[in-house]
Amino acid sequence: MKRLLWSVLLVLSIVLSACGNDEEEVATCENTLAPIEVELSWSPNNISPGENVTFQLNLSHDNLPIADPQDVALEIWEHGNEDYHYLEEVSKTNETGVYTLDWEFPEEGVYYAYYHVTACEMHRMEKEQVIVGDPDVEQIEQEEDTVESMWGHH
Structure with a gap:
């Protein structure tokens, strides 16, 4: 009976310690020699005029997601068109270090997405x-x- 009790306690302590480790590891910004990393992507990859596009920025430092950046923005403009030029704050997602912006380009052309x-x-x-x-x-x-x-x- 004592063996069974000890076995149950051992299994229970393993399960509880695994459950208590739910805190996500995030960047501490302590390593000043490592640069911040930004990965910019968008979906869909082949964009049609008038189609919704989702830009996504993944922020990390020392291979860990950045929880609280000071500023995250995306500047969008059309090549040679000063009238089509926007600076937009991006939205924080539920995933640490991931930010998104939904956008729609009105017409065919060459555009630029410039993250800050x-x-x-x-x-x-x-x-x-x-x-x-x-x-x-x-x-x-x-x-x-x-x-x-x-x-x-520029």
């Missing part, structure tokens, strides 16, 4: 080209993109 992230006392920004529809990308890129970033960088 401040976290762990570092700033990171990078521009990605987004093709909508089936434009003549080569011809469009021959014209200089005169749109300046709202953050003073």
Whole structure:
């Protein structure tokens, strides 16, 4: 009987210790030599004009998700079109370090998504080209993109 009781207690302690480990590990920002990492993606990959697109940013530092960045924004503009230029705050999701923005491009063209992230006392920004529809990308890129970033960088 004592063996059975000890066996039950052992199994119960294992189960309880596993359940108590539900806290997610997040970046502490202590390693100042490691940069913040930002992964930008969007879905669907092949975008049609008028179609809803979801941009997703995954933020991490030292291979751990960043729980509380100071700033996360996405700047979107069309190549050479100063009238189509927006700076949008992105929404935090239920998953730590993951942010999204839903967007709809009105017409075919070459656009840019430029993320701006401040976290762990570092700033990171990078521009990605987004093709909508089936434009003549080569011809469009021959014209200089005169749109300046709202953050003073291009």
